[in-house]
Amino acid sequence: xxxxxxxxxxxxxxxxxxxxxxxxxxxxxxxxxxIIDADVLVSAPHAGAAIPEEVAEFLSPELTRRLxxxxxxxxxxxxxxxxxxxxxxxxxxxxxxxRLVRDPNRPKPADVRADLTAAVRRVRDAGAWQPVDLSGxxxxxxxxxxFFPILExxxxxxxxxxxxEAFAAAxxxxxxxxxxxxxELTDLFxxxxxxxxxxxxxxxxxxxxxxTTTRDGAVxxxxxxxxxxxxxxxxxxxxxxHGNERxxxxxxxxxxxxxxxxxxxxxxxxxxxxxxxxxxxxxxxxSQEIRADGAKFRLLAEDAHEAGLQLGAVQAEFLxxxxxxxxxxxxxxxxxxxxxxxxREHIDALAYACKRSWDxxxxxx
Numbered sequence: 001x002x003x004x005x006x007x008x009x010x011x012x013x014x015x016x017x018x019x020x021x022x023x024x025x026x027x028x029x030x031x032x033x034x035i036i037d038a039d040v041l042v043s044a045p046h047a048g049a050a051i052p053e054e055v056a057e058f059l060s061p062e063l064t065r066r067l068x069x070x071x072x073x074x075x076x077x078x079x080x081x082x083x084x085x086x087x088x089x090x091x092x093x094x095x096x097x098x099r100l101v102r103d104p105n106r107p108k109p110a111d112v113r114a115d116l117t118a119a120v121r122r123v124r125d126a127g128a129w130q131p132v133d134l135s136g137x138x139x140x141x142x143x144x145x146x147f148f149p150i151l152e153x154x155x156x157x158x159x160x161x162x163x164x165e166a167f168a169a170a171x172x173x174x175x176x177x178x179x180x181x182x183x184e185l186t187d188l189f190x191x192x193x194x195x196x197x198x199x200x201x202x203x204x205x206x207x208x209x210x211x212t213t214t215r216d217g218a219v220x221x222x223x224x225x226x227x228x229x230x231x232x233x234x235x236x237x238x239x240x241x242h243g244n245e246r247x248x249x250x251x252x253x254x255x256x257x258x259x260x261x262x263x264x265x266x267x268x269x270x271x272x273x274x275x276x277x278x279x280x281x282x283x284x285x286x287s288q289e290i291r292a293d294g295a296k297f298r299l300l301a302e303d304a305h306e307a308g309l310q311l312g313a314v315q316a317e318f319l320x321x322x323x324x325x326x327x328x329x330x331x332x333x334x335x336x337x338x339x340x341x342x343x344r345e346h347i348d349a350l351a352y353a354c355k356r357s358w359d360x361x362x363x364x365x
Contacts, residue, residue, distance in 0.1 A: 005337075006068055011053040014173045015096050017181040022084035022092040034091050035188050040358060042092040042203045043182050043289060044080045045104045046073035052097065052170040058163045060149050064337035066217045071144045072098050073207045075323040078342055080205055082351035089358065091189075093182050097174035099141060100150055101167060104179050105204065105287045106139035112171070113164045116140045120160055124153040129215070140167075146212040146221065186293065190300065197308030199365070201254070204289040204313070209320035209332075216335035229319040231277040232270050235263055236286030236315040238294065243280045253286065253294030254312035261364040262314065262357075269357025286315035310365075323350060 023034040049072040051059065077094055084092040095104060102112065109115040119137040126132040128149045134141060142151045154160040186202060193200045210228045212221045222228075240246040243256040243263075252259070259280060266278045293313035297304070304311050321329045328340040 006056070006059070006063065006065055007050040008053045008056055009050045009096070009174070013052070015177045017177060017184070020094050020096055020178060021181060021185070022081050022094065023090070024085055024088040029088075031091075032188075034088070035185075035192055037088050038091050038189075039199050039362075040090040040201045040203055041182075041185055041189055042080055042084070042090050042205050044073070044076045044092065044094045044205045045178070045182075045289060046099050046206060047077035047080065047094045048072060048097045048174070049074040050096075050098070051100060052173065054170040054173075055101070055163075055166050058151050058154075058166065060152050062148070063150055064217060065339050066219070066332070066337050067144060067148055067150075067213060068098075069339040070209070070213055070219055070332075071100065071150065073320075074339075075207050075320055075342075076205050076318070078347045079323060079350045079354065082347055083354045086351055087355045087358070089362075091185060093178065093185060095175060095178040097171065097178070101171050101175050103139045103141065104175060104182075105206075105289050107288050108179075109137070109139050112140070112168055116164050116167055117160060120151065120153060120163070123149060123151075144213065146214075148213065148215075182289075186296075190296075193309040193311075194300070194303055194307045199310040199312075201311075202290065202293040202313040204286070204315045205318075206315065207318045207320040207323050211333070214335070217337055218335045219332040220334075227283050229283065229317060230279045231274065231319060232272055232322055233266055233277075233319065234279050234282055234284055234317045235259060235266065236281045236284050236290070236317065237313070238285050238291065239281055241280055241282055246281070246285075250285075251294070251298070253290045253297070254314045255310075258310075258312055258365070259314060262361050265361035265364060266357045268360050269355075270353045284315065284317050286313075289313075290315050 049069045080092045084090055115137040119134055119140045120142050122132050123142045129147050131147055143149050154163055189200045208229055210223055211219050213219050237243055237252045237254040237259045238250050239252040243259040245252055263278045263280055290313040297311040325343055325346045331340050
């Protein structure tokens, strides 16, 4: 498959904060007013699937639209944007770049170029479709989770240097805008909360499929049991399966009683009868976005207490099959090269369920 068959962001596209920030009634409310009215900032760090055209020459010729989209949390983009349209109590920011460029839910490397160079070299040494250890450099992934090589791995150091420079430059046109916007919005929410009290929650919104891809494009290889998500969502605060502290060196990012209330609210909001459809810290504890905000909130704990401000950060990892729906999931279980067509009615229902869940959560507090 050629790059022309993939979804590419036209060369020279530089996103603005306004393009990736979403809230209800933007024609009648300013962002400042939206922040005053809201108490949740939702970020979607892995929602982008389209690839900057500036790096298209480095893509593997075997990359298909299905593999391109599967390597993102693209199902979250439509849900989060629609939720922001209907709910004046949230503001959302959606990353327009894929994790291929760099993963903003991992600590930003001190030297992005050095980490990308190391990651590519490890993949080159392992060989195509071979498991590779990207520990320490996994903010930048040249392969999918099933070790499909997304990039055409350079054979020479000169080619590798050119690839690294292209990725570093492209990142500033979208990913960098997302990170700066996310952090600036967080600071604006905090400034308002510290002045007026109330509550502020940082929600990092994700999806994961319980199956991975085969070489023929079927997303049908079952993950190991310990890696599978519950039927609806896993909510994570770096705690144990009850939301309580798991490790004194890694404290919860949201109060245990609050995350338990949030889980109960999601069971009600999504109208599920099986309590196991919504779990805490299973299989994931939550990654960089909530860890960074949790650390920031702990530093502000005394000021927040004096201001009457409750702070928390939580990761929601939805089961992608649930977000896609049964028909789309069945389509992806079959071999193919294309992605599914999103069901607008299903997206609408999911967005309203998110709103109901967080409204219920507020009522429980």
